[in-house]
Amino acid sequence: MTTTMTAGRCNVREAAYAVFAHYGVDRLFGNPGSTELPMLKAMPFPYVMGLNEAVVMGMADGYARSTGRAALVNLHSSAGTGHSLGNLFTAWKNNAPVVVTAGQQARSILPHDPFLGAERPTEFPRPYVKFAIEPARAEDVPLALARAFAIALTPPMGPVFVSIPVDDWERECDMPALPSLSLRTFPDPAGIDAIASMLAGADNPALVIGTAAANAGAWDAAVALAEKAGLSVWAAPYAARETFPEDHPQFAGFINAWRDQIRDALDPHDAILVVGAPVFTYHVEGSGPHWPAHASLMALTDDPQHLSNLPGGGGVLGDIRAGLEQLAERLPARKFTGKTHQFIDPAPEMKAAYVLKRLSQLRPEDAVIVEESPTARHPVHVTLPIRREGGFYSCASGGLGYSLPGAIGVALGQSDKVIAILGDGAAMYTIQGLFTAMQEQANVSFCIMNNAAYAALTGFSSEFGMNHVPGCDLTGLDFAKLADAQGVPSRVVASVDELDGALEWSFAQEGPSLLDIRIA
Template identity: 50%
Template structure:
């Protein structure tokens, strides 16, 4: 009979999962015996880096990525970015090594105690198969669950001695999961859209996952509806220089009510509107404003504080609503005016110059919290699938995710836009980027402190915030130590020169951008 390993390799090949993201440990090694020539092992130097690389790769390919981790310690290292993958709705199959079945009763060294409980609640499903022969079927099931909306990571614990045992083959199956939504409810919403005086669309990351960009543009134009990005949306969902683009909603009740005050109908698609970060009281929507929310995740629909809800694929729902529209006579809404680009060295200047100098089709992966408003104002995303960030708010995601996205979209320039504090969480990803020789520009905004926490300190009335000083880091030296060429920019002229250099290189580079 074929071994569990032989059957699993054939299964992974049939699913298009021939890249394995991992950091090898003793209990994983038998999985890689006679490693096939058409597979590639992507080495990360720490498990959090491994998980985020796979997350970026999965989102960019729209197929589940395979992650190989060690037992408890390795899974523990990866948990922060497993949480992010869960919030990103990134489809992952995480396989973790376990000690041999014969010695598990004696709590052996490097075993996993209650392995299926440890990664919860940040996986959709977790399993340690009862028999070695069941391992391929468990991996196949994990793939199907990961690829069923809402997408997300699944976890399989595999004892080290299972790989060489006889296994049972897995038959191929078709997986069709797109949900068009309830037509009666969509038609009811279409009628309300036609009757509205000042409708608004609020779009979340689900629009990008479901490839709903064009459908969103058509619906907005048919209805002459203002379009906003939902709070903390982790993907770009609408052209950010479109005449109907109204900007980014802030993550508090009072700000959302203020920003949506002149709309009588709000249609939220692809993610929650009410993703709050700071506490304020009052209503969730302006008085007299009605709302509908459309998403493929029942949990998002359940916690929406008000309005009607439809469980549906974002693109299919948007397409239906656009087709059910009619020629409207509403005036074009007034859009916010943009301020002139800055001249002095700052994060705002950096965003403006990146926008001016980036090659066409560039992908931005961002983790610079204190500079996010500058990015949203001055570095617009203009084409689909050109922006990714962490949906969880956890740091240490963007740099390895950018490497994973660059692996998935070979030949396209990827920019990892990082704060200096964020960069240090998964700096080991520079090694993986150098080894893969991907066209990755790592741009580090260096203000020598955790500036986002300084801002929150002011919000909470703190006169001084402890533990935010980052002076003394040398990112050029760190990058060179990982095999990545690096340069520093301290003036506007240097900034332009260093960006042009980085964007023109074939392999990974790092630019340390010093701002006041």
Template identity: 45%
Template structure:
């Protein structure tokens, strides 16, 4: 048995059925006589490859296998590796390396310190000392990727290792769910029982662990107000529920103000203190007690205030539900809904989102990367199903479009709707080619306000007027899509929007819809005070 045969055997044993890659010379020996049962999903740039694999991992719940070219390819991919790390997406990333005999001479294409290159944004990284150690290292990497908190791992393999002899890797399991300290969970339950006005903060960990039903049960038993953590990459709670209050702002003073009426706050799988712009003041209102349930010891360690209980969210919630008494508190105020947006020209993002809400098929998955319009989306299109929403939790652009493609590749038939800004689209537009090649069921909606409006909005808060480099004129998104094999349509006005969207949502395969919109949407948290 060769290293190559042992690795492919291991991938099959853990259910890997696809490889996401962009091939180079140092990967060719791995790809020799590639088996038909492992689909090779080609991406046209390495950051696109990683994000597409991430969408597939999110959809399947398993680590996705990524093949990158050596140093340069890994460098191209790092923006998406960073987001996968922040969003706890399990990826098994393998990069080629030059022949071992050439490494002392620092050859063309080689990585000088391959294991250090992607750090600190991988959980584990290595280049094995011997060729025969590659299969066991890959198996260890897979187990690390799938152990909470999940995330990307990295293995560098010299190209001549693949033909070396090796032993098969025995299959072994790691059962990684764990329950927090009983005394810590008891303290959380006691605080909730005595609270006058409790609140839950739902983080991406609730959705990642499939714990939404338990979170709903805890909220209803305690009559707690429910918020979603700042800049969360997932939803985790039905946003049409009577207890749902909205989305915490990523600004210290605004977040503390939003929680000022709550005496006990329990964060579930959420880094509560993830800020986007700086402000002073206390982290929490005076007298508010915070408890955090999460599986990541580093998140528990850096939280500046509160009590953290290390536990996987689903297991901790199950225990907490057995400890908490049902309380007959009054419900918090019902969250106000905005008035329907008007059909007017130029089209406004609010009208696009309202139209999508009416037309999206049941069970559709929403992927979003439109920073200028995210607050509008959250106000007007409630996510109600587990796994129904994905965005970037890191803020690094270029994630949404390829993640939507990968999520659709893992689809059981449900439609994926990807709402994008024009600036975000151009970071990873190559993924449209992969979408067309695999005929994935994605509707891409590009809200084109002709610029990096989110940067201009932040500039207003910082008193930076008209920053250069924020105008994006002259891009023909429909033409670009068609050139990559993806059908596209441009909306010419409000009256044109519904028929174009309706057809795009019912299409067999991917479709891009470009909607020129008025540049008038500013997230509340970036508006200057007053």
């Protein structure tokens, strides 16, 4: 963070742009509305336009997570904010530092229930923001923005919301002083000692890593700790970022979000350290212990919510990367004796596993995967190893419509090829994001796994004793035509013979492209 404008008189817009510069903002994601127009006057950086506010929010989330900086989003009052709420919820679950400004009607007409006014603007996005405010005076807007950025970037990071009346931007104000902040909070050494004692005293210890570890930049620290201490490493349920090199011999696999399956997976271990994740994320009801009864458990995280409902064991709050580095210093060297996650070699047929295996083998070396294809998630795990830091992004909320625009944001935030693996149902939530991909020439290969159904729901229906789910047939969707209509080059892939050539063509593009992959 760099200091920009010094204290003095200016207008609210000038002060706001000084705040944005101080926090490294270099673009604005938005869909313009009437109450936001004065904010856009003399804007000093690019405007990234989305055709729907859900697209805008998803792009900002992807950009924030891939850069590690706060992303700035500008929305309209009630309707525009409402359109964004699904992906705002996802940004909350993703711990994405997104600063949302929303236009409000002029203060002088707010008592008259104006057209497009937001009656209770700070309540609308709650509880899925860390902070929400409509400043009482125009003069208070710059300080509210500065506070919003600081809160968004404080671990656990997350979205914040500032409602700004349209007539505030030209008002005079004092430029607030902007501090330089260091926001890492180191864990208590006594807590680290307790974790080290648990792991050192175990015969077969395990490390379970979640999304927050990636957000903390703990990839190298996790590898160093696991290799020194001989730990088996598991990905926590529904991890929305890369957790550990998945082709590493100490990577044990992915834990499912069912209590009995968690116990079964972790049963060989007598000590379990959960890092950057709850204990545990569940998808359905369960019973019995949350982990094997014979095992000791501790958690290390920067999120107090992970520890506040910890069902036993022990917890340590603080910076995850620092905690893992301190553990590696304290623990003695031990040889790894656990089991390694196994990948499969599927037969050549138009099914998800084979398509993903060929995608894995043909992808550029440093390609980044963005995934939102619920029925393909397991095939991804057994065919497509994530091998690099910053190499994987998904949706922690489970809501659809994030990853298509999220992939665009990731592509704008870093230079490597992005491959978006999307289900047909998921892609349709925010398909108009392809227009922004074309405008921005985002380097994304959109790979639509088109099975003509909401197949995740039909597959999950057995949990509730159902053999039929209405409203899941998506027959007839043509994603190549949808892409062509928005200026994105595309191909339909309907056979194994076409697959490799189509993937190579898409990966060779320097801008966006789309493959409509017809799978069984």
